Amino acid sequence: EAITLRGASMFDEDHTFTKTFRKFEELVQENYDGEVIFDLRLNSELGVEKDYVTFLQQGVAIDYTIIAPSNMAIMAPSIPLMDMPFLFRDLEHWDAVLSSKTLTSLEDELMEKADIKIIGYTGGGVRNLVANKPIKNMEDLAGHKMRVMGAPIQAQVFAAFNASPAAIAYNEVYNAIQTGVISGLENEAAGVENLKFYEVAPYISQTAHTITVRPIVMSGKTFRKLPEDLQAAVLKAGADAATFGRELESTQDGIILKKMADAGQINLIEFEDRDQLLELVVPVQDAYAAELGATELLEAIRATK
Amino acid sequence: MIVSTGLACGLLVGGFILLVLLRVPVAFALGLATIPVVLMDLRLTPFIVLDRMFQSYNSFILLAVPFFLLAANLMNSGKITDKLIDLARVLTGWMPGGLGHVNVAVSMLFAGISGSSTADAAGCGKILIPAMVREGYDRRFAIAITACSSVMGVIIPPSILMVVWGGVMQTSVGALFLAGAIPGIMIGLALMATVYGYAKVYNYPIIGVPTFRDIIAAFKGSFLAMLTPVFVVGGIVGGIVTPTESAIIAAIYSLLLGMFVYRTVTVRELGQIFYETGRFASISLFAIGTATAFGWLLAFYNVPRLIVAGMTSLEFGYFGTALVIAALFLFFGLFIDAIPTIIILGTVLMPVAAAADIHPIAFAIIGIVALAFGLVTPPYGLCLLISASIGGMNIVHVMKDVMIILLPMLLILLLIIVFPEIALWLPGWLMPQSVQ
Amino acid sequence: MIKNMLDGISLVLRVLLGILIAALSVPVAMQVIARYTGIIPVYLWTEELAGFLFVWVVMIGSMLAVWDGTHFDVRVMPDAERPLMRLLQNGLVHVLIMGFGLIFLWYGVEYAKFGTIQHSLMMRANMIITFISVPIAGAFWALFAGYRLFEEVEVYRTTRSVVK
Numbered sequence: 001e002a003i004t005l006r007g008a009s010m011f012d013e014d015h016t017f018t019k020t021f022r023k024f025e026e027l028v029q030e031n032y033d034g035e036v037i038f039d040l041r042l043n044s045e046l047g048v049e050k051d052y053v054t055f056l057q058q059g060v061a062i063d064y065t066i067i068a069p070s071n072m073a074i075m076a077p078s079i080p081l082m083d084m085p086f087l088f089r090d091l092e093h094w095d096a097v098l099s100s101k102t103l104t105s106l107e108d109e110l111m112e113k114a115d116i117k118i119i120g121y122t123g124g125g126v127r128n129l130v131a132n133k134p135i136k137n138m139e140d141l142a143g144h145k146m147r148v149m150g151a152p153i154q155a156q157v158f159a160a161f162n163a164s165p166a167a168i169a170y171n172e173v174y175n176a177i178q179t180g181v182i183s184g185l186e187n188e189a190a191g192v193e194n195l196k197f198y199e200v201a202p203y204i205s206q207t208a209h210t211i212t213v214r215p216i217v218m219s220g221k222t223f224r225k226l227p228e229d230l231q232a233a234v235l236k237a238g239a240d241a242a243t244f245g246r247e248l249e250s251t252q253d254g255i256i257l258k259k260m261a262d263a264g265q266i267n268l269i270e271f272e273d274r275d276q277l278l279e280l281v282v283p284v285q286d287a288y289a290a291e292l293g294a295t296e297l298l299e300a301i302r303a304t305k
Numbered sequence: 306m307i308v309s310t311g312l313a314c315g316l317l318v319g320g321f322i323l324l325v326l327l328r329v330p331v332a333f334a335l336g337l338a339t340i341p342v343v344l345m346d347l348r349l350t351p352f353i354v355l356d357r358m359f360q361s362y363n364s365f366i367l368l369a370v371p372f373f374l375l376a377a378n379l380m381n382s383g384k385i386t387d388k389l390i391d392l393a394r395v396l397t398g399w400m401p402g403g404l405g406h407v408n409v410a411v412s413m414l415f416a417g418i419s420g421s422s423t424a425d426a427a428g429c430g431k432i433l434i435p436a437m438v439r440e441g442y443d444r445r446f447a448i449a450i451t452a453c454s455s456v457m458g459v460i461i462p463p464s465i466l467m468v469v470w471g472g473v474m475q476t477s478v479g480a481l482f483l484a485g486a487i488p489g490i491m492i493g494l495a496l497m498a499t500v501y502g503y504a505k506v507y508n509y510p511i512i513g514v515p516t517f518r519d520i521i522a523a524f525k526g527s528f529l530a531m532l533t534p535v536f537v538v539g540g541i542v543g544g545i546v547t548p549t550e551s552a553i554i555a556a557i558y559s560l561l562l563g564m565f566v567y568r569t570v571t572v573r574e575l576g577q578i579f580y581e582t583g584r585f586a587s588i589s590l591f592a593i594g595t596a597t598a599f600g601w602l603l604a605f606y607n608v609p610r611l612i613v614a615g616m617t618s619l620e621f622g623y624f625g626t627a628l629v630i631a632a633l634f635l636f637f638g639l640f641i642d643a644i645p646t647i648i649i650l651g652t653v654l655m656p657v658a659a660a661a662d663i664h665p666i667a668f669a670i671i672g673i674v675a676l677a678f679g680l681v682t683p684p685y686g687l688c689l690l691i692s693a694s695i696g697g698m699n700i701v702h703v704m705k706d707v708m709i710i711l712l713p714m715l716l717i718l719l720l721i722i723v724f725p726e727i728a729l730w731l732p733g734w735l736m737p738q739s740v741q
Numbered sequence: 742m743i744k745n746m747l748d749g750i751s752l753v754l755r756v757l758l759g760i761l762i763a764a765l766s767v768p769v770a771m772q773v774i775a776r777y778t779g780i781i782p783v784y785l786w787t788e789e790l791a792g793f794l795f796v797w798v799v800m801i802g803s804m805l806a807v808w809d810g811t812h813f814d815v816r817v818m819p820d821a822e823r824p825l826m827r828l829l830q831n832g833l834v835h836v837l838i839m840g841f842g843l844i845f846l847w848y849g850v851e852y853a854k855f856g857t858i859q860h861s862l863m864m865r866a867n868m869i870i871t872f873i874s875v876p877i878a879g880a881f882w883a884l885f886a887g888y889r890l891f892e893e894v895e896v897y898r899t900t901r902s903v904v905k
């Protein structure tokens with residue numbers, strides 16, 4: 001009898017996540033002899049990422065998805081560490097960490113606290129400041145009202161940069177900028193394009209503060225029910241689809257940015273004081289890791305070549 | 306077992322209709338109808354019903370609902386509504402069917418201050434339905450005109466539905482507010498024409514021609530209250546506050562008016578107003594929760610997607626698609642609350658609308674106007690239920706009048722579909738960047 | 742006796758509901774004040790607190806509406822005239838609400854447990870503080886609907902004895 005696996009995504013067929021899911025489906029079929037049917041639900045049909053966390057933990061409704069680490073913080077507070085600003089020096093460093101076993105302790109915590117299994121790491125979008133005015137240096141950044149993701153570490157980091165962070169719901173950001181409640185946000189190129197943030201905030205200050213990490217996850221309850229050879233196929237396909245997704249998004253990111261700049265939708269602004277950000281962020285990262293008892297992990301990530 | 310789409314759809318919709326016929330409250334009927342499906346389907350448990358319901362309350366946007374209601378209740382208790390009725394009286398009372406026109410006009414004024422149709426039906430209905438009956442109007446007509454005119458509450462800005470729509474579909478709430486103004490006023494005029502027709506047929510009386518002093522007094526009395534839309538709509542359009550914030554500002558402003566300017570609200574009453582707001586807001590919000598769970602299950606079984614696939618395959622073009630969109634919102638509005646319909650159906654139809662070259666703001670106004678009709682259509686029409694209970698009648702007996710009054714309003718909806726400029730002109734003029 | 746007790750409970754719920762609405766205004770107003778005047782700093786927990794209060798407003802309101810019978814229903818069928826038919830007509834609604842309440846109580850206990858493994862992001866509050874409202878609401882719907890059912894049966898018994 002055929003096994004059905006149901007996935008969910010907040011985005012449409014063109015998004016890199018969806019392409020990664022399609023690759024995952026293809027690879028599972030290739031690696032597994034039995035029959036598997038994939039039922040991927042797009043466009044937030046079954047809810048948003050926060051909801052998916054609940055579904056996966058309970059093993060209802062969906063079996064796999066891609067979730068931003070900040071959205072899993074409600075069950076596993078250490079997870080946003082893998083996504084915090086200035087964790088990675090550059091794309092090579094980022095790729096090296098994600099291809100290694102460095103993050104195993106976080107995976108174990110997620111499995112233990114939320115019964116969610118990470119089967120691969122995609123991502124690769126570079127997050128910059130997106131604002132309704134040019135932010136060129138520390139002076140411009142001081143007091144700049146900007147939206148950050150819900151995880152506390154995000155607010156802590158931008159507060160340390162002297163900005164004025166606010167955790168506004170993602171779906172209220174556009175209106176909040178338009179109405180002047182905030183002056184901007186931080187986001188990757190795909191998000192700026194998809195949600196048309198450039199209409200209200202056309203200045204992209206290239207701080208490149210985060211290279212995104214987006215785990216491909218499966219419900220532990222689903223995974224344990226699968227036959228062993230399918231489990232193996234899922235793990236292999238997860239890892240390979242993740243590699244595919246990372247390559248896709250990290251190359252796409254620059255292309256999308258250039259496309260928007262060429263179309264006159266955005267103005268790319270050079271951020272002059274990036275070195276200062278790098279200095280300011282270290283104590284915040286250290287304190288956060290210490291609070292979570294994850295100092296060793298942070299050291300290991302930093303030490304990865 | 307794995308429940309098929311057909312069976313699930315039958316159990317959900319059939320169960321819901323059966324339960325409603327058995328007089329189970331709509332909110333519970335929506336919840337109860339989900340239970341057989343989630344028990345039968347291997348992939349689901351009742352957990353999902355609890356969770357979808359509970360999580361639907363986890364929304365900063367919905368917070369605007371109790372605050373807009375609080376503002377409206379403060380207006381009702383603070384006799385601000387009376388001042389608006391006085392103003393409506395001098396403006397329209399001299400026409401045949403005077404109180405009927407007053408009923409419509411006060412709803413337009415009320416709509417400009419409040420984001421809620423139900424508060425309008427409750428606040429104005431309590432005063433005007435008994436007054437109309439006393440003056441010899443047919444009770445059924447009084448109930449029907451109160452219900453139908455109250456739908457302007459969510460079409461004329463500010464509007465709870467537009468706040469939700471803008472949040473869910475990434476459309477500028479300010480632009481939506483502006484886009485609703487002209488269609489709302491047109492509906493008001495259509496209603497007045499209907500009242501005029503009724504007055505001619507049934508010989509309804511005029512109230513009397515106001516003197517110059519009456520006019521001055523009415524304008525003076527309502528001046529401060531009429532500033533509220535300036536704050537709320539101006540605040541949002543001008544880029545000063547978020548919609549949720551505008552709701553609490555409206556509430557605080559009404560509170561200050563009631564307590565310190567008109568001095569009609571005492572501290573003691575304030576407790577009662579808070580309680581009444583909570584009581585009423587929670588009844589609507591609770592229904593949003595079970596409706597969200599119900600809608601989630603429909604989505605889980607692909608029902609909306611099948612509807613959309615069927616629609617796009619028919620290739621209706623602009624006009625046909627817009628008509629079908631309006632029809633779908635009208636149909637869903639019969640059974641489900643407007644907010645979950647926006648969440649379920651609106652998001653699904655958005656790509657369909659885009660493919661047919663319907664402007665996002667025109668799409669929103671078509672959807673919201675169609676959903677507003679749902680407020681007065683059974684089996685689930687909150688404004689009709691409220692006015693009918695104030696008038697002390699079963700809604701079955703007022704249906705005929707509701708249908709007659711709705712007809713010219715439907716014509717306005719049709720006009721918006723044919724000439725989307727009706728909705729787009731004002732935002733295009735005042736917020737050009739949002740309409741490009 | 743039981744009636745008095747349930748009336749007492751509902752009175753407490755009413756007072757709570759009023760207080761919650763008033764309390765709800767505080768964090769949202771604080772956000773506005775912080776944003777426009779700078780008198781107080783922008784607190785990130787205000788939105789979270791507003792969310793907690795909001796859930797309780799809805800849940801407590803839903804319990805009271807069961808007691809008061811003010812949830813909206815649609816009366817397409819005519820009122821039954823004979824006592825037995827009336828008992829069936831009204832009683833069935835109470836039975837169904839009771840059933841829904843018991844389902845919420847039963848699965849709600851699990852749901853509340855699920856809440857305990859979550860912590861809010863800003864205040865680090867254990868999420869049981871809102872999740873517990875689900876089984877509590879279920880219990881009160883069942884309790885209130887159960888008593889209304891009991892009343893319907895009483896009415897039926899007295900009218901039947903009068904007819905005899």
Ligand code: NA
Binds near residue numbers: 418420459460461
């Ligand atoms: Na309005």
Ligand code: NA
Binds near residue numbers: 412429450452454455
């Ligand atoms: Na009216």
